[in-house]
Amino acid sequence: xxxxxxxxxxxxxxxxxxxxxxxxxxxxxxxxxxxxxxxxxxxxxxxxxxxxxxxxxxxxxxxxxxxxxxxxxxxxxxxxxxxxxxxxxxxxxxxxxxxxxxxxxxxxxxxxxxxxxxxxxxxxxxxxxxxxxxxxxxxxxxxxxxxxxxxxxxxxxxxxxxxxxxxxxxxxxxxxxxxxxxxxxxxxxxxxxxxxxxxxxxxxxxxxxxxxxxxxxxxxxxxxxxxxxxxxxxxxxxxxxxxxxxxxxxxxxxxxxxxxxxxxxxxxxxxxxxxxxxxxxxxxxxxxxxxxxxxxxxxxxxxxxxxxxxxxxxxxxxxxxxxxxxxxxxxxxxxxxxxxxxxxxxxxxxxxxxxxxxxxxxxxxxxxxxxxxxxxxxxxxxxxxxxxxxxxxxxxxxxxxxxxxxxxxxxxxxxxxxxxxxxxxxxxxxxxxxxxxxxxxxxxxxxxxxxxxxxxxxxxxxxxxxxxxxxxxxxxxxxxxxxxxxxxxxxxxxxxxxxxxxxxxxxxxxxxxxxxxxxxxxxxxxxxxxxxxxxxxxxxxxxxxxxxxxxxxxxxxxxxxxxxxxxxxxxxxxxxxxxxxxxxxxxxxxxxxxxxxxxxxxxxxxxxxxxxxxxxxxxxxxxxxxxxxxxxxxxxxxxxxxxxxxxxxxxxxxxxxxxxxxxxxxxxxxxxxxxxxxxxxxxxxxxxxxxxxxxxxxxxxxxxxxxxxxxxxxxxxxxxxxxxxxxxxxxxxxxxxxxxxxxxxxxxxxxxxxxxxxxxxxxxxxxxxxxxxxxxxxxxxxxxxxxxxxxxxxxxxxxxxxxxxxxxxxxxxxxxxxxxxxxxxxxxxxxxxxxxxxxxxxx
Amino acid sequence: xxxxxxxxxxxxxxxxxxxxxxxxxxxxxxxxxxxxxxxxxxxxxxxxxxxxxxxxxxxxxxxxxxxxxxxxxxxxxxxxxxxxxxxxxxxxxxxxxxxxxxxxxxxxxxxxxxxxxxx
Numbered sequence: 001x002x003x004x005x006x007x008x009x010x011x012x013x014x015x016x017x018x019x020x021x022x023x024x025x026x027x028x029x030x031x032x033x034x035x036x037x038x039x040x041x042x043x044x045x046x047x048x049x050x051x052x053x054x055x056x057x058x059x060x061x062x063x064x065x066x067x068x069x070x071x072x073x074x075x076x077x078x079x080x081x082x083x084x085x086x087x088x089x090x091x092x093x094x095x096x097x098x099x100x101x102x103x104x105x106x107x108x109x110x111x112x113x114x115x116x117x118x119x120x121x122x123x124x125x126x127x128x129x130x131x132x133x134x135x136x137x138x139x140x141x142x143x144x145x146x147x148x149x150x151x152x153x154x155x156x157x158x159x160x161x162x163x164x165x166x167x168x169x170x171x172x173x174x175x176x177x178x179x180x181x182x183x184x185x186x187x188x189x190x191x192x193x194x195x196x197x198x199x200x201x202x203x204x205x206x207x208x209x210x211x212x213x214x215x216x217x218x219x220x221x222x223x224x225x226x227x228x229x230x231x232x233x234x235x236x237x238x239x240x241x242x243x244x245x246x247x248x249x250x251x252x253x254x255x256x257x258x259x260x261x262x263x264x265x266x267x268x269x270x271x272x273x274x275x276x277x278x279x280x281x282x283x284x285x286x287x288x289x290x291x292x293x294x295x296x297x298x299x300x301x302x303x304x305x306x307x308x309x310x311x312x313x314x315x316x317x318x319x320x321x322x323x324x325x326x327x328x329x330x331x332x333x334x335x336x337x338x339x340x341x342x343x344x345x346x347x348x349x350x351x352x353x354x355x356x357x358x359x360x361x362x363x364x365x366x367x368x369x370x371x372x373x374x375x376x377x378x379x380x381x382x383x384x385x386x387x388x389x390x391x392x393x394x395x396x397x398x399x400x401x402x403x404x405x406x407x408x409x410x411x412x413x414x415x416x417x418x419x420x421x422x423x424x425x426x427x428x429x430x431x432x433x434x435x436x437x438x439x440x441x442x443x444x445x446x447x448x449x450x451x452x453x454x455x456x457x458x459x460x461x462x463x464x465x466x467x468x469x470x471x472x473x474x475x476x477x478x479x480x481x482x483x484x485x486x487x488x489x490x491x492x493x494x495x496x497x498x499x500x501x502x503x504x505x506x507x508x509x510x511x512x513x514x515x516x517x518x519x520x521x522x523x524x525x526x527x528x529x530x531x532x533x534x535x536x537x538x539x540x541x542x543x544x545x546x547x548x549x550x551x552x553x554x555x556x557x558x559x560x561x562x563x564x565x566x567x568x569x570x571x572x573x574x575x576x577x578x579x580x581x582x583x584x585x586x587x588x589x590x591x592x593x594x595x596x597x598x599x600x601x602x603x604x605x606x607x608x609x610x611x612x613x614x615x616x617x618x619x620x621x622x623x624x625x626x627x628x629x630x631x632x633x634x635x636x637x638x639x640x641x642x643x644x645x646x647x648x649x650x651x652x653x654x655x656x657x658x659x660x661x662x663x664x665x666x667x668x669x670x671x672x673x674x675x676x677x678x679x680x681x682x683x684x685x686x687x688x689x690x691x692x693x694x695x696x697x698x699x700x701x702x703x704x705x706x707x708x709x710x711x712x713x714x715x716x717x718x719x720x721x722x723x724x725x726x727x728x729x730x731x732x733x734x735x736x737x738x739x740x741x742x743x744x745x746x747x748x749x750x751x752x753x754x755x756x757x758x759x760x761x762x763x764x765x766x767x768x769x770x771x772x773x774x775x776x777x778x779x780x781x782x783x784x785x786x787x788x789x790x791x792x793x794x795x796x797x798x799x800x801x802x803x804x805x806x807x808x809x810x811x812x813x814x815x816x817x818x819x820x821x822x823x824x825x826x827x828x829x830x831x832x833x834x835x836x837x838x839x840x841x842x843x
Numbered sequence: 844x845x846x847x848x849x850x851x852x853x854x855x856x857x858x859x860x861x862x863x864x865x866x867x868x869x870x871x872x873x874x875x876x877x878x879x880x881x882x883x884x885x886x887x888x889x890x891x892x893x894x895x896x897x898x899x900x901x902x903x904x905x906x907x908x909x910x911x912x913x914x915x916x917x918x919x920x921x922x923x924x925x926x927x928x929x930x931x932x933x934x935x936x937x938x939x940x941x942x943x944x945x946x947x948x949x950x951x952x953x954x955x956x957x958x959x960x961x962x
Contacts, residue, residue, distance in 0.1 A: 029872055299939070306860065313865045314951070328955060332871055332951055332954065336951060343943070
């Protein structure tokens with residue numbers, strides 16, 4: 001244990017040897033040309049990710065303009081009703097799933113490492129994989145419009161409209177399979193962000209010194225972990241219903257379309273905050289820089305961010321006020337909807353107070369921030385209005401709601417993102433966007449936005465329903481719609497100006513930026529290169545550059561931690577999650593083809609499924625798995641170097657095993673995702689029983705005997721025991737005992753997973769007959785799916801063992817398999833208890 | 844402090860919000876089940892069963908959140924922690940979260956006093 005530095009000391013002595021910087025540059029040298037496809041560096045992936053998200057924003061926005069052209073005058077025929085339905089579905093889906101969430105994650109991938117002074121995020125290949133899967137999947141999704149097979153059920157895809165009976169083509173499948181798999185990429189990003197923020201902070205950045213943006217990203221990523229599994233399960237259930245006729249949402253057989261709404265909105269409402277909170281985090285970073293003073297009420301803002309994240313989960317029925325849910329239940333959600341405005345308000349007051357107390361710099365970002373405050377507050381106020389149940393009943397499914405959601409989302413997210421674009425652009429390549437073009441763009445966007453969307457409040461209150469492709473000319477909506485259309489085009493012109501500004505910069509017309517042009521106080525303003533900052537600074541306050549005016553120079557001269565590449569490869573320091581003390585040196589993977597191919601083949605697999613080429617889909621599926629194997633094979637290198645001196649008296653190992661390893665953390669977060677998905681399935685079981693007890697067995701006669709329960713549970717427990725034995729064998733370097741225990745354990749798990757559906761088939765239960773059968777088989781299938789995953793993971797562990805890459809001093813791969821294994825066994829027992837005991841105990 | 848388990852510290856910081864979440868799930872679940880099973884006519888201690896159970900759950904949640912608040916304030920007296928100590932932030936975070944959750948739990952439970960359970 002090394003004591004913390006005193007204020008005067010620098011972690012490393014100056015001057016640094018010349019070859020140190022050269023080694024660092026060599027290790028982080030980027031690839032060029034086609035090699036860009038192999039790249040994993042967050043500076044490159046982040047920029048491509050942001051660019052792709054902006055491309056999808058433009059495509060989705062263009063669809064909106066065509067829709068506005070259609071609605072400009074009554075009884076117009078630019079779009080027929082079928083194509084209009086596809087347009088508004090792809091517009092909403094594109095904006096929510098392919099722009100809003102990806103761009104906040106993309107900005108995080110680009111900005112977080114520099115804000116944390118880490119060399120990169122902890123799983124660079126995972127980021128790169130997430131990006132490529134998103135790019136290929138997103139492009140395919142938009143292409144569905146060209147062939148007129150785009151989904152047409154709205155971005156919320158409510159059944160029964162999207163059930164096989166009413167949507168027999170492949171349109172709905174494009175959404176269910178396409179978007180469902182892209183959400184997996186969002187989860188990959190969330191895991192990366194959580195582990196990155198908690199484990200790759202610079203030494204000294206204790207919890208109280210974490211920048212607000214990082215807190216907001218931590219909350220966002222946590223929300224993705226607990227919200228996205230709900231929509232993934234919902235899409236899986238609907239796709240299975242469509243493909244195999246398992247009636248989860250078909251009321252005649254015990255299903256319930258409201259189940260979709262519960263699962264969808266349990267994701268869908270937090271989604272709004274998943275989008276808003278990172279934007280709020282960006283605002284909380286820009287406001288102090290632009291006002292040249294610390295954020296007032298920093299600690300309160302952090303608690304407000306976390307509180308908003310939690311409370312936003314209590315809002316999902318806020319979207320279901322008109323579905324006949326009991327009044328007291330609605331009141332809980334109405335109360336929560338109002339309560340969530342309090343933490344949001346705390347942030348708004350903190351920003352206004354900071355801006356008011358400081359010496360404001362009038363930059364383009366400042367204008368976008370003021371526009372954001374105006375629009376977001378207005379959207380928040382209409383949010384409180386629709387949280388009042390009787391008002392919601394009046395305004396439900398009208399253009400008032402369209403206006404409200406665009407005020408919240410464009411105000412709460414698009415304006416801060418554009419502010420951030422102008423604010424952080426100089427960190428990209430040291431040039432600045434045009435202040436003049438930026439101001440024009442702002443005013444076009446601000447005026448255009450309000451002209452487009454304010455009239456929708458009025459047209460909504462006058463009774464105009466949303467999602468209509470045209471309307472008669474005698475209802476008094478004509479002028480309002482024409483004004484909205486004009487506003488939309490003005491706003492689009494503003495966006496075009498920003499794109500032109502960016503293109504000017506790309507073609508070398510951007511102004512060179514001075515170092516730290518806004519005189520900000522946080523670490524991302526230290527000049528950096530492909531390897532991030534030359535050395536990793538010791539942090540002593542929330543605004544280290546204000547706290548120590550020499551810090552930037554010290555860091556660039558290599559006076560802080562890890563000024564070189566001591567193991568001659570890419571690496572960063574892993575610190576403890578609370579006090580940020582250096583723990584070990586994490587080797588980071590470099591450029592490789594595997595993650596690119598994995599992303600390409602994963603996208604191809606799901607696209608084949610969507611267009612019903614089921615057998616063909618096996619080819620890219622197998623190739624995707626092979627690519628992942630190739631990807632992970634070179635990881636988990638063990639302690640292949642002796643402990644290294646990183647400065648400040650810290651000599652740290654290059655490898656740590658067990659729960660301190662970053663990949664163990666990644667697996668643990670993944671299991672939280674998995675556990676949430678399983679909880680959603682359990683909720684599905686209980687919900688379907690609540691609404692349709694008549695399809696559940698009335699007595700024990702139709703149920704398998706309790707012997708099945710005890711027998712199968714015993715198999716899971718013994719399988720878990722086999723894994724624990726294997727773990728002990730690894731610790732003792734008894735390879736053959738470990739291999740034997742793993743194989744026996746796998747066989748036991750396979751037996752347990754197969755026994756459940758086998759006994760159900762034997763007892764005459766048919767999945768397609770009722771919702772009861774469907775959910776029982778679904779839970780059993782979920783276990784089978786996990787065992788298949790474990791067969792692959794265990795296969796990898798065994799292969800590594802035979803290759804001499806798994807033993808007592810190099811067992812991170814094994815530990816990760818063990819985590820998933822033990823979780824699966826525990827989940828198996830809980831699942832059995834639910835499906836065997838619940839019908840016996842239920843009243 | 845370095846040896847403090849992250850999970851315990853982080854769970855402690857989030858405990859009040861978790862209590863709010865558990866309370867929210869409980870009252871929604873209780874009311875949903877009572878209405879689905881048409882038990883809204885049943886009375887407990889002379890009051891509708893939904894009201895009694897929801898107010899009971901609310902009281903328990905309030906007590907738990909108050910306990911978190913008290914624990915967070917314990918030892919946070921002036922002079923005992925320096926402003927540089929990360930424990931100061933952890934305690935402040937926990938206390939603010941607990942205070943916010945107390946209000947939110949009360950706010951969520953109050954409708955049970957005036958809105959009919961199942962209409």
